[in-house]
Amino acid sequence: MLRADGAAAPKEGPRSPVLRAEGLVKTHYGEGAPAYAVRGVDLAVRQGEFVAITGPSGAGKSTLLHLLGGLQRPDSGSIWLDGECADKWSEARWAVERRKRLGIVFQFFNLVSDLSVADNVELPALLAGVPPKRARAERAELLAELGLAGKERSMPGELSGGEQQRVALARALVNRPPLLLADEPAGSLDSKGTREVMRLLSRFHQRGQTIVLVTHDARLASAADRVISFFDGRIADDAELDGGTPSRRAGISGVLELRD
Numbered sequence: 001m002l003r004a005d006g007a008a009a010p011k012e013g014p015r016s017p018v019l020r021a022e023g024l025v026k027t028h029y030g031e032g033a034p035a036y037a038v039r040g041v042d043l044a045v046r047q048g049e050f051v052a053i054t055g056p057s058g059a060g061k062s063t064l065l066h067l068l069g070g071l072q073r074p075d076s077g078s079i080w081l082d083g084e085c086a087d088k089w090s091e092a093r094w095a096v097e098r099r100k101r102l103g104i105v106f107q108f109f110n111l112v113s114d115l116s117v118a119d120n121v122e123l124p125a126l127l128a129g130v131p132p133k134r135a136r137a138e139r140a141e142l143l144a145e146l147g148l149a150g151k152e153r154s155m156p157g158e159l160s161g162g163e164q165q166r167v168a169l170a171r172a173l174v175n176r177p178p179l180l181l182a183d184e185p186a187g188s189l190d191s192k193g194t195r196e197v198m199r200l201l202s203r204f205h206q207r208g209q210t211i212v213l214v215t216h217d218a219r220l221a222s223a224a225d226r227v228i229s230f231f232d233g234r235i236a237d238d239a240e241l242d243g244g245t246p247s248r249r250a251g252i253s254g255v256l257e258l259r260d
């Protein structure tokens with residue numbers, strides 16, 4: 001890969017960071033007092049890791065994920081994707097990089113309301129130049145795995161919230177992105193739907209894809225191999241779940257106990 005200055009980007013090893021953030025800060029200025037959503041985050045996610053970010057409502061988890069996906073800009077701090085610094089990327093460049101290397105699922109599903117389920121899922125693949133036949137096959141497999149076979153011709157407005165959420169997940173995964181950023185991908189799902197999402201994420205993880213997931217759901221978090229507890233805009237705890245035994249990397253305290 002070539003950098004903007006023409007030099008070759010440093011070669012990354014198999015477990016080197018696919019995503020790195022340093023000193024990220026983001027404050028939202030709304031109607032009332034400023035919300036200090038992200039207050040200095042350093043983070044490195046290695047290739048193939050499955051990271052769950054968990055923590056109380058309002059802790060800043062979604063804001064952090066938006067920063068990591070380039071959907072919001074930090075007030076300060078830097079982000080690297082595959083060793084490439086994103087500080088100077090324009091909106092257009094972020095959009096291209098998201099199409100190439102990021103799958104994103106956010107709480108509001110952002111489906112195109114006048115496209116069918118099938119077209120919504122196939123669209124990112126077609127935009128990325130995948131042949132239509134392969135896009136169709138990939139879409140059919142994903143929808144079947146998510147319990148949505150038979151819904152291909154439905155419009156998003158005809159689906160339940162949980163069904164729309166799974167369509168959004170299928171759409172984020174159709175290009176087999178090396179890195180998936182997902183905010184509460186099972187937030188509206190019952191336990192069967194949550195199991196289907198867990199199964200799919202585990203399969204992607206086993207295939208070597210990297211997942212960063214925000215969730216309140218301890219079951220989903222327990223499928224990860226690293227759990228970050230986010231509290232008051234900061235990483236409070238960062239634990240590898242190694243065969244079920246958390247081993248702490250660093251942190252203030254064990255804010256959340258996710259396992260017995």
Ligand SMILES: Nc1ncnc2c1ncn2[C@@H]1O[C@H](COP(=O)(O)OP(=O)(O)OP(=O)(O)O)[C@@H](O)[C@H]1O
Nearest residue numbers: 028029030035037056057058059060061062063064
């Ligand atoms: N666009 C915005 N404008 C103003 N304030 C915002 C905005 N987005 C988030 N906030 C505020 O920033 C803080 C962090 O919000 P954020 O959504 O990142 O938290 P969260 O941990 O994801 O919460 P939840 O688990 O409830 O989704 C909150 O106080 C929230 O009200």
